[in-house]
Amino acid sequence: MNGPVGAMHVMQWRRLLTGFSERPGRGLAILISLVLIVTAAVSTIILTRGFNNQMDDVIATYRVREQADSTLALLNAAHSNQRGFLLTQNPAFLDLYRTSSSHLDESLNTLNEMTRGNSRQQVIVSQIQGLAKQKQQKVDSAIALSLAGNNSDALASLGPDFGIGQMDEIKKTINGFLAEEDRRLIARNIAMDDLRFWLTIASIAALGGALILAYILASRTKRYVRKLTEGQSTLLSEKSQLEEMVQLRTAELEKAMMVATRERARVETLLQDSDHRIGNSLATVSSLLGIQMRDVSSEEIRAALGAARDRIQTISSAHRRLRLGKDHETVRADEYLPEVIADLKDSHVHDRDIQISAHIEPIDLSSRDATTLGIIIGELTMNAIKHAFPHNRTGSIAISLAHDVNGVVALDIADDGVGIQKKLQKRASGIGSVIVAQLCQQFGGEVNYAANPSGGTLVTVTFPSLQSARTPEEKKAENE
Incomplete structure (x- = not known):
C-alpha cells in the first residue's frame, strides 16, 4: 500500500470524509434515527x-x-x-x-x-x-x-x-x-x-421511522461509495489487493460467526439457568412455608400454608424440569410431563402405597403452555391424593394426555379412590379447583368431574384452543 497506489487510496478516503462533512442533512438523519431508537427503547x-x-x-x-x-x-x-x-x-x-x-x-x-x-x-x-x-x-x-x-x-x-x-x-x-x-x-x-x-x-412507529431513515441514509451512502469506487479502477484492477481485501473480509466474517456462536451458547445457558433459578427460588419459598407451618397452632392456617407449599412445589417442579428443544421454543410433552409427575410422587406419596402412572403423547408444546399444563396436572393430582385416599388408603392414579376423537388435546386423571359422592362440591369450590378452572380457560377448556366406571373419580379436561407447537423443520416444510 506504499507508493503512488497508497497515496491514491488515502486521497480517495479523504474525499469520502469530506463528502460526509459537506452533507449536514446526513448527520441530522443519523441524529433523528438515534432519537427514534431511544424512544422505542424507553417505550419498551x-x-x-x-x-x-x-x-x-x-x-x-x-x-x-x-x-x-x-x-x-x-x-x-x-x-x-x-x-x-x-x-x-x-x-x-x-x-x-x-x-x-x-x-x-x-x-x-x-x-x-x-x-x-x-x-x-x-x-x-x-x-x-x-x-x-x-x-x-x-x-x-x-x-x-x-x-x-x-x-x-x-x-x-x-x-x-x-x-x-x-x-x-x-x-x-x-x-x-x-x-x-x-x-x-x-x-x-x-x-x-x-x-x-x-x-x-409509539414504539413501532419509532422503529419504523428509524428503519426508513437508515434505509435512505444507506442508499445515499451506497450511491456515493459507488461513485468513489468507479474512480478507483486502477486500484481495483490489481488482483493482489482484491485478494487481500477478500481474505480480510472472510477472516472478519469467520470471527464474527465465532462470536455469534459463543453468544448463542451463552444465551442458551442463561435461559436454562433462569428456569433453574426460578424453580430453586420457588423451592426455597416452599421450604420456608414448611418451616412456618411448624410454628402455627391453628389447623386452618396450617392447612392453608400446606396447600400453598404444595402449589409452590408444583410450580417449582414445572420450571426446574423444563428443557427446551433445539429450537429453544418448544418442549415435548412426553419428555417433560413425566418428570413433573415423578416429582409429585416423590413429594406427596413417597410414604404411601399409591401408584401413579402416566400416558403422555409426544405433543410439541410452547414453554408457556407446557408449564401451564404441568401446574394443572399437579393441582388435579394433589386433589386426588388428598380426597380420594383418606386415612392412608391405598390405590392408583392414571394420568393421560392425548388427542381425542375430534383431534382436541384432552387430559384424563382417573383414580380408584372413595369416589365423588360428597366431595364433589368441595372440589368445585376449593382454591385449587378455581386455579385449575382459570388456567383451563386460557385454552377454552373446562373441568368435568365424573364417577370412574371402575370405581373412584374421573376428571376430564379438554383444551380446544391448545395447538401443538410446530418445530423449525415443520415450519420450513410449510414455507416450502
Missing part, C-alpha cells in the same frame, strides 16, 4: 414496568379478597359456635366462639391495614367492623344471660333467627367490598391496556 421499558405493576395489582387484590374471605369464615364460625352453645349449653362451643371472636378482631384490623389509602374501601371496612361489633355485643349479652341461668331470655334476645339477619347484612357488605375491589382492579387493567396499546404504537 415503560411497557415492562407497567406489566410488573399490573401483576402487583392482581396479587394485592387477591390478598385482599383472601383476607375478606377469611374474615367471613371467622364470622360464620363465631355464629355457628354461639348457636351451638346456646342450644346445647356445651362449654366447648363457647371456647370455640371466643377463639373465633378474638381472631375476628385481628382479621378485621388486618383487612383495614390492607385497604389503607383507599377511602371507599376504608368506609366499607368500617361498616363491616361496626356490624361485627354490634353482633358480638348482642351475642355476648345473650351468652352472659345464659351463663347466669336465663337461657330462655338469652335465646329470646337473639330473636327467632339467632341473628341470621345480621349475618346476611354483614355478608352483603363484604360482597360489596369484594365487588368494589374487583371494579378497581378492572379499571386499572383497562387503563394499563390503553397505555400499553399507545406505547406499542
Whole structure:
C-alpha cells in the first residue's frame, strides 16, 4: 500500500470524509434515527414496568379478597359456635366462639391495614367492623344471660333467627367490598391496556421511522461509495489487493460467526439457568412455608400454608424440569410431563402405597403452555391424593394426555379412590379447583368431574384452543 497506489487510496478516503462533512442533512438523519431508537427503547421499558405493576395489582387484590374471605369464615364460625352453645349449653362451643371472636378482631384490623389509602374501601371496612361489633355485643349479652341461668331470655334476645339477619347484612357488605375491589382492579387493567396499546404504537412507529431513515441514509451512502469506487479502477484492477481485501473480509466474517456462536451458547445457558433459578427460588419459598407451618397452632392456617407449599412445589417442579428443544421454543410433552409427575410422587406419596402412572403423547408444546399444563396436572393430582385416599388408603392414579376423537388435546386423571359422592362440591369450590378452572380457560377448556366406571373419580379436561407447537423443520416444510 506504499507508493503512488497508497497515496491514491488515502486521497480517495479523504474525499469520502469530506463528502460526509459537506452533507449536514446526513448527520441530522443519523441524529433523528438515534432519537427514534431511544424512544422505542424507553417505550419498551415503560411497557415492562407497567406489566410488573399490573401483576402487583392482581396479587394485592387477591390478598385482599383472601383476607375478606377469611374474615367471613371467622364470622360464620363465631355464629355457628354461639348457636351451638346456646342450644346445647356445651362449654366447648363457647371456647370455640371466643377463639373465633378474638381472631375476628385481628382479621378485621388486618383487612383495614390492607385497604389503607383507599377511602371507599376504608368506609366499607368500617361498616363491616361496626356490624361485627354490634353482633358480638348482642351475642355476648345473650351468652352472659345464659351463663347466669336465663337461657330462655338469652335465646329470646337473639330473636327467632339467632341473628341470621345480621349475618346476611354483614355478608352483603363484604360482597360489596369484594365487588368494589374487583371494579378497581378492572379499571386499572383497562387503563394499563390503553397505555400499553399507545406505547406499542409509539414504539413501532419509532422503529419504523428509524428503519426508513437508515434505509435512505444507506442508499445515499451506497450511491456515493459507488461513485468513489468507479474512480478507483486502477486500484481495483490489481488482483493482489482484491485478494487481500477478500481474505480480510472472510477472516472478519469467520470471527464474527465465532462470536455469534459463543453468544448463542451463552444465551442458551442463561435461559436454562433462569428456569433453574426460578424453580430453586420457588423451592426455597416452599421450604420456608414448611418451616412456618411448624410454628402455627391453628389447623386452618396450617392447612392453608400446606396447600400453598404444595402449589409452590408444583410450580417449582414445572420450571426446574423444563428443557427446551433445539429450537429453544418448544418442549415435548412426553419428555417433560413425566418428570413433573415423578416429582409429585416423590413429594406427596413417597410414604404411601399409591401408584401413579402416566400416558403422555409426544405433543410439541410452547414453554408457556407446557408449564401451564404441568401446574394443572399437579393441582388435579394433589386433589386426588388428598380426597380420594383418606386415612392412608391405598390405590392408583392414571394420568393421560392425548388427542381425542375430534383431534382436541384432552387430559384424563382417573383414580380408584372413595369416589365423588360428597366431595364433589368441595372440589368445585376449593382454591385449587378455581386455579385449575382459570388456567383451563386460557385454552377454552373446562373441568368435568365424573364417577370412574371402575370405581373412584374421573376428571376430564379438554383444551380446544391448545395447538401443538410446530418445530423449525415443520415450519420450513410449510414455507416450502
